[in-house]
Amino acid sequence: MCGIVAYKGRQNASEIIVPSLKKLEYRGYDSWGIAVINENNIEYVKKSGRIEGEDIEINLGDANIGIGHTRWATHGSVTDENAHPHLSNDGNVAVVHNGIIENYKELKKFLETNDFKFVSETDSEIIPNLIEYYCKNVRFKTAVKRTLKRIKGNYSIVAIERETGIICASRRGSPLVLGIGEDATFVASDIPAFLDYTTNVVYLYDGDIVLIDEEISFFNLDENVEVKREIEKIEWDAEQAKKGNFKHYMLKEISEQVDSIERAITQDKELIEGFAKDIKKARNVFLVACGSSYHASLHGSYLLGKNTSINAIPVLASEFKNYINFIDQESLIIVISQSGETVDVLDAVKMAKEQKGKVLAIVNVQGSSLTREVEKYILMNAGPEIGVLSTKTYTSQLAILSLISYSVNNKYKKGLKALKALIKYVYALTSKNTREYLKKLSRNLRYVEHIYTIGRNLEYPTALESALKIKEVSYIHAEGFAGGELKHGTIALIEKGTPCIVFVPEKNNEEIISNMIEVKSRGAYIIGIGSKNIEEFDFFIKVRDAGELNSICQIIPIQILAYHLAVMKGHDPDKPRNLAKSVTVK
């Protein structure tokens, strides 16, 4: 995944593009670059590493048209040459690209036989050169169309032409959105890139090509016609996408959960009840997602199983093809995704639709690919989540799934009341006191090699999510288990001092307590999360009991713990190594 920004307006393009790129570094940050059209020349800078120090003030002269890219290498190592933008041999075209060109070898060979030279190891460098190749006979826009028709794979690209100053952008399976300001037009992979300038956006569809000249026009490659795309106003504001007084987005987003949960449950009643009706009507129900969103699916499946007679099967999106024989027009597939751009999720949607299944979604990013592929969707309304880890969006997913589950039982009102009551618990959990208390625990745990997390029933998905939160940001090996499962093998790894986090509900807790005693007696250091302190706990994290809604609260201290562990170990919690916010490649 990479970040793209393009600008055409009245201001200095480099001064706008570089800070905007910085806002997209969560999408990739191993190298970056910009190119602007300056007095009939394309001038550019390309650098390995992050945008740092004086980079932010780079000024490539008085140009007011430009493109920028922050890269997450997929094709070719991390070097200045491989960073984007890439230029055509004649220097007339510069391109930034996100995605993978599957037929790149064949296209490279074709260009080489036509005397084109390559300076990078990337597949992306094919694009400006193919455009140059076609520009010999046709205008820029047509050359871009012909180029895109030859490319296989998912992409989002922006190309600029030196001679005309035209910007041409296109997407297929990879996000790209336009920002329409008063005197400026932006193209970016994600809205926070231009939120300081405008909240008027145009979402591009797959196959769309947008031409930004004196006017803005749209063409769809698949339909082979000019198309109209509407300007939409988005609710997010620039402040939401900034760190404010927080050192990191992750901590800011953890602390925002009082508001994000409130917004998640402030939904159109009919929409929630509509989902509930669809669930009741379906012959079979699947909850499909990846990563943290999958843990939310598992939780949703347990909730429905516990409270209703619905058997909703949680499925990892990347494994969905194994369920395809069970999908027909009476099946309901609910996909859950923060970004709405995860390629495995989008593939699962495609497969489900091919089988004539009914596909709905719970998603955070309005206008994302997913919102366009499904019959209807519930927005999480969590606001932009910039930190790579899912934090506030995970609890929003749990809150929405809880509300749906209540609605399946015709208890929407009761559910809403219970969720509203929960918000004051969340308030205490995100307070400074709690954060300081958990800092102590982080100090105890910062040098450990392994952490195990256990929970039963609704606390099992929480155990899985806790382990994911800890390992992805602190790089400490963490593994989550169902309480009853540890003794089937992994207990062999427990030795004196091995930290084990245990989620203990107020009621029906005998079995998890007995699992805890099993590990405690092998020397484990027990970190207990629950409403009451128990003698076996070595460290106690108090979370008021919220019954079936416990999971929404219990994950919060772990998010905070994971954050402190990362900071204490000197890692950047917003950009963990090897990870990108949304996984748009297979």
Ligand code: M6R
């Ligand atoms: O955008 P999505 O919800 O589809 O993303 C799914 C996963 O990639 C995501 O939850 C990932 O596991 C995060 N790193 C979790 O913090």
